[in-house]
Amino acid sequence: MSSDEKPVAVPRSLAEDLRARDDASLTALLRSRPDLITPVPADLTQLATRAGTRASVVRALER
Structure with missing residues (x-):
């Protein structure tokens, strides 16, 4: 990385x-x-929580 590049957050x-x-x-x-x-979902935090549940991950993998 050069000195003028900023690290990606x-x-x-x-x-x-x-x-x-x-x-x-x-x-x-x-x-x-x-x-x-x-x-x-009421907000993005609730959406993230839902997306991280085991059932949601399994559904995503089955698609």
Whole structure:
């Protein structure tokens, strides 16, 4: 890395990663994972929690 390059900040959690995404990225995620929006989560923290559950991960892997 050269002296003028800044290190890329790595999200510390899935919720932090979701908060950093733009609308198009969130839309793509939710289109590919409709299980995450039923019922509609109250906020991105709840969405991240739901996405990290064992059942949600298994559904994603089965797709």
